[in-house]
Amino acid sequence: MRLENLNTVDANTLLKELNASSSKLEEAEAFLKLKAPSKKSEAYRYFETDCIVKKDYEIVTPKESTFSSDKDLIIENGKVVSAPSSVTVEIKEFTQTDKEHFDSLYYLSHIICSKVIVISINESLAFNIKHILTTQKDQLLSYRVVVLTKANTHSTIYETIDDKTDQSLVIGGYDITAAKDATVNFVTDRNYSKSGCIVFSNSYRVEENATFNLYTFDYASNNALTLFRAQLQERANFNAKHLLYTRDKAKSGTVSQIIHRGQSSHSNQSTKNILDDNSRGIFDALIKVENSGKYTVAHQNSKAILLNEGAYMASKPQLEIYIDDLEASHGSTTGQLDKAQLLYLQSRGIKVEEAKKMLILGFANEIIDSIDNKEIAEKVHASFETAYYGTPKIECMQTCDTCL
Amino acid sequence: MSNKVLTIKDLKVKIGDKEILKGLNLELEEGKVHVIMGPNGAGKSTLSKTIVGHYDVEVTGGDITYKGNSIIEAEPEDRALEGIFMSFQHPVEIPGVNNTYFLRTAVNARRTHLGQEELNAAEFLKKMRVLIEELGMKNELISRSLNEGFSGGEKKRNEILQMMMLEPEVIILDEIDSGLDIDALRDVSEGINKMKDGKRSFLVITHYSRILDYIKPDYIHVLKDGQIVDTAGPELVEQLEKEGYAQYEEK
Numbered sequence: 095m096r097l098e099n100l101n102t103v104d105a106n107t108l109l110k111e112l113n114a115s116s117s118k119l120e121e122a123e124a125f126l127k128l129k130a131p132s133k134k135s136e137a138y139r140y141f142e143t144d145c146i147v148k149k150d151y152e153i154v155t156p157k158e159s160t161f162s163s164d165k166d167l168i169i170e171n172g173k174v175v176s177a178p179s180s181v182t183v184e185i186k187e188f189t190q191t192d193k194e195h196f197d198s199l200y201y202l203s204h205i206i207c208s209k210v211i212v213i214s215i216n217e218s219l220a221f222n223i224k225h226i227l228t229t230q231k232d233q234l235l236s237y238r239v240v241v242l243t244k245a246n247t248h249s250t251i252y253e254t255i256d257d258k259t260d261q262s263l264v265i266g267g268y269d270i271t272a273a274k275d276a277t278v279n280f281v282t283d284r285n286y287s288k289s290g291c292i293v294f295s296n297s298y299r300v301e302e303n304a305t306f307n308l309y310t311f312d313y314a315s316n317n318a319l320t321l322f323r324a325q326l327q328e329r330a331n332f333n334a335k336h337l338l339y340t341r342d343k344a345k346s347g348t349v350s351q352i353i354h355r356g357q358s359s360h361s362n363q364s365t366k367n368i369l370d371d372n373s374r375g376i377f378d379a380l381i382k383v384e385n386s387g388k389y390t391v392a393h394q395n396s397k398a399i400l401l402n403e404g405a406y407m408a409s410k411p412q413l414e415i416y417i418d419d420l421e422a423s424h425g426s427t428t429g430q431l432d433k434a435q436l437l438y439l440q441s442r443g444i445k446v447e448e449a450k451k452m453l454i455l456g457f458a459n460e461i462i463d464s465i466d467n468k469e470i471a472e473k474v475h476a477s478f479e480t481a482y483y484g485t486p487k488i489e490c491m492q493t494c495d496t497c498l
Numbered sequence: 499m500s501n502k503v504l505t506i507k508d509l510k511v512k513i514g515d516k517e518i519l520k521g522l523n524l525e526l527e528e529g530k531v532h533v534i535m536g537p538n539g540a541g542k543s544t545l546s547k548t549i550v551g552h553y554d555v556e557v558t559g560g561d562i563t564y565k566g567n568s569i570i571e572a573e574p575e576d577r578a579l580e581g582i583f584m585s586f587q588h589p590v591e592i593p594g595v596n597n598t599y600f601l602r603t604a605v606n607a608r609r610t611h612l613g614q615e616e617l618n619a620a621e622f623l624k625k626m627r628v629l630i631e632e633l634g635m636k637n638e639l640i641s642r643s644l645n646e647g648f649s650g651g652e653k654k655r656n657e658i659l660q661m662m663m664l665e666p667e668v669i670i671l672d673e674i675d676s677g678l679d680i681d682a683l684r685d686v687s688e689g690i691n692k693m694k695d696g697k698r699s700f701l702v703i704t705h706y707s708r709i710l711d712y713i714k715p716d717y718i719h720v721l722k723d724g725q726i727v728d729t730a731g732p733e734l735v736e737q738l739e740k741e742g743y744a745q746y747e748e749k
């Protein structure tokens with residue numbers, strides 16, 4: 095199966111080729127309209143698409159089976175291994191796909207997955223999701239997770255990936271609904287493998303008066319992209335903070351659309367990117383304020399530090415606005431480490447290499463320390479330091495009184 | 499004759515295309531307090547930046563020797579490890595870098611350089627707590643990001659805290675007294691006085707005689723237009739206060 099070949103067939107043939115049910119016709123049509131990713135696709139213009147569309151893949155589908163009860167939700171190659179008893183987890187069909195997504199792979203993965211993992215959150219709680227990925231050469235794995243929250247609940251999800259994929263393609267993603275008056279904190283902490291290609295394509299619905307706080311921490315030395323579309327209803331809040339650290343020849347980052355549909359909704363999206371070697375960071379992010387989105391407040395910001403001449407930041411914050419009554423801003427900066435800060439550290443006897451690392455850690459810490467849940471923040475500190483130094487190094491960065 | 503710790507000889511320094519220091523001569527004696535006064539823009543901060551190896555400055559002539567060796571080519575961190583410390587006129591803010599973590603890294607780098615054992619977290623904190631108390635620093639400042647959002651006076655106190663923790667041998671204080679309230683000036687001055695041990699040398703850059711009521715100077719130097727144009731005892735301060743720097747107008 096070569097994904098670029100799907101562009102030329104009709105919707106029914108597409109479903110047949112992918113062994114999908116005819117109930118996915120709408121998704122198939124949406125896919126064909128958007129077409130498989132290529133250099134010409136808006137959503138994939140900065141990404142490496144050859145590993146997606148120009149390779150012959152064998153589609154592997156997760157086998158359905160029973161799972162045990164554990165404190166963490168563990169998903170191995172798309173199969174639920176265990177789940178916490180505090181949430182309801184079901185493997186079932188999902189029909190309420192996002193009809194306006196901008197990403198063809200969002201639809202493709204919904205077509206491939208006849209069933210998805212549906213997590214229903216009925217009370218306020220916190221839990222972890224661990225993905226284990228071990229797909230091998232030429233395998234294409236697709237699986238999806240749906241998170242449904244009940245009105246007025248407050249949940250915190252901390253997601254990690256144990257990524258051991260090798261020359262494979264994983265297309266996954268979440269459909270998350272933050273119900274009316276609910277709060278969802280979603281922290282994702284991903285240290286990608288050196289040779290897999292991963293695309294997560296998500297859809298977030300933030301209902302009336304709900305708050306969705308999204309944190310993404312991505313450490314990549316290969317190709318890994320996250321795309322999401324967030325749709326905000328009246329008085330909804332959407333806060334997204336992204337930290338990206340790339341090295342080698344990675345192309346990685348976030349492609350997003352935040353849609354202000356309801357009145358008085360607020361969004362704030364900021365990204366920090368640390369780019370080393372010959373890697374490319376991507377922040378291709380649109381904020382769209384629709385006619386109905388009066389009194390929107392929308393802010394967007396991107397900062398990048400290039401650690402190497404070969405590194406490159408593709409930063410495209412964009413605002414598309416159809417009304418006057420709003421407050422909006424966006425900005426983007428790319429640069430090197432601050433010379434004055436570096437000198438200050440050196441002048442206290444800290445070697446320049448160490449001083450640079452300290453500044454980079456500081457740059458990252460600004461995002462990590464803004465996570466309300468301190469237990470999760472500690473874990474993210476450790477994961478960033480592991481990705482950056484190779485080991486968790488800093489025994490104490492911020493909570494000195496407690497950890498010293 | 500007393501020992502010269504730091505000798506600056508015929509120093510010429512450019513910033514950008516502009517010559518700022520124009521053949522400056524100065525010797526710091528062991529255990530002594532040297533004060534530099536001089537008009538705005540004379541080159542006082544440039545001199546201190548040159549001693550610590552700031553990237554702004556380009557040395558085009560002359561030499562600086564510390565304990566007998568030229569340091570012109572040395573990296574800023576190596577000068578610091580060898581015992582040279584400067585408190586910045588305008589300390590930078592470094593968001594995300596925890597003040598305590600930074601200072602412990604710096605202190606242990608210096609200790610390692612001196613062949614001493616590193617301080618563990620508890621030892622370090624114990625030592626630091628005593629000093630922040632003495633300096634009248636707010637406790638929370640040490641767990642915040644380095645200088646971020648600190649008031650002017652808090653930044654200066656933080657510079658002094660670093661000085662006391664690092665125990666340097668040559669201490670350059672660039673307008674440490676500017677922007678300090680009366681209590682802060684006293685706390686900071688007491689901190690500086692505690693560092694006097696008969697061996698450490700001080701280079702105090704100031705515009706005001708106020709701080710000299712606390713820190714008794716041994717020498718007053720006048721820096722004007724890139725050169726030291728006068729050197730005298732503490733009595734010079736009073737005369738400068740009265741007459742300003744007009745007496746040094748080029749003839």
Ligand SMILES: Nc1ncnc2c1ncn2[C@@H]1O[C@H](COP(=O)(O)OP(=O)(O)OP(=O)(O)O)[C@@H](O)[C@H]1O
Pocket residue numbers: 513514516518536537538539540541542543544545554
């Ligand atoms: N980075 C720079 N770029 C250009 N000119 C500079 C720079 N730094 C200093 N200068 C210039 O060098 C001269 C000396 O500046 P310096 O800061 O050494 O003066 P100063 O004696 O410390 O003055 P003050 O008493 O106001 O602190 C000034 O004319 C200043 O404008």
Ligand SMILES: [Mg+2]
Pocket residue numbers: 542543544587672
């Ligand atoms: Mg100055």
